[in-house]
Amino acid sequence: MATDDAGKQVRLPRAARRVVSLLPAGTETLVALGAGDRIVGRTRYDDLPEVAHLPSVGGGLDPSLEALVALQPDLVLAFETAGGSRIRARLEELGIPVFAIAPQDTTDIFRNLERLGQLVGRDAAADSIARHVRAELDAVRSSVRGRQTPTVFYVVGIDPPMTAGPQTFISQLIGVAGGRTSVPDVQALWPQISLEEIVHRQPDIVLLPVGKDSAASLARLRSEPGWRELRAVQQGRIATVPADLMNRPGPRIGEAARRLRQALHPASGATRP
Incomplete structure (x- = not known):
């Protein structure tokens, strides 16, 4: 059960x-x-x-x-x-x-891993995977300790603008990777944020999940009114991450954290675990 x-x-x-x-x-x-x-x-x-x-x-x-x-x-x-x-x-x-x-958050991910292990009779495997994923997250967290933590706006939607709230697994993984959400005071899980508010907050990095046509997604963000007024966009501080990896809250969140670290701290990605 x-x-x-x-x-x-x-x-x-x-x-x-x-x-x-x-x-x-x-x-x-x-x-x-x-x-x-x-x-x-x-x-x-x-x-x-x-x-x-x-x-x-x-x-x-x-x-x-x-x-x-x-x-x-x-x-x-x-x-x-x-x-x-x-x-x-x-x-x-x-x-x-x-x-x-x-x-919604990483606690849910680990809990569902355990539950699915129970349902398919793979309890031991679920425990082993959970330990491995936690070790992956700990390694990423340790590798960025002491670095500056840029504020990050994670783009869930461009029009209307949407982002990941601070209680979501996305924002938690951004924290593991050495960043911090630019909307720490927002209560909703997946809130709409006005462009005026985003411009007011001026995040250090805009994080854009992309699919196969990443060039089109970047071009759209750079040309949209409001978005193009962000200093991060004007100064080329847009980082991309694979949408499929980021949008799947499952056993690959350790890999997602590494990709986020590479996006937020590119100098560390090639040499850190």
Whole structure:
């Protein structure tokens, strides 16, 4: 039995053997646990080579219920939105257990790692991964100790401007990597911030998560009114990080912290652990 991020207890008669994962972070966690062979379905956004051969059920929030049910899963990992998992009730009516995931901070990430280990019978592997990831984070934290800590605006959205609040795993990883959020007084997890307020705060670094077309994302940020008035933008203090890595709160957060350190303290990245 495990309690998910919706506060619901999920009971399985035995370790799950046929899992459909509707979020890439869950897929990556299962693969890291050595349970990749238990995954029978994925979303179109999963890009791990270990699951490339598996059928896609569509999007994580709007999967094809028919395709999902046809895979005969004994567990579905679903993203828990503010309004609840959209498909949970329908799946549970069919007798398919759903484990909802909505990690907001690093504590949630480690807790879900432990819970998924329980659900697939890989408790020892979950403990080992957790120790390894914590060691990775400690190594990054130690490598930037004593350095200046620039203020960072992490761009979740350009129009409207959105960022990661101080209680999110993103801001926590920025702290591990030797930076600090430029919005420490904001209570919301993923707040909209006016451009006037961003300009008023003048962050030292603008951190932009990018996909394949990073040049287009950078060009847009540099040309948008308001954004182009930031000194960090004018002086070339825009750093990029891989969006897929940063947006997946799972077992690769140690790697994410290293990429953040490289972005915030580029002189240290090549020589530090």
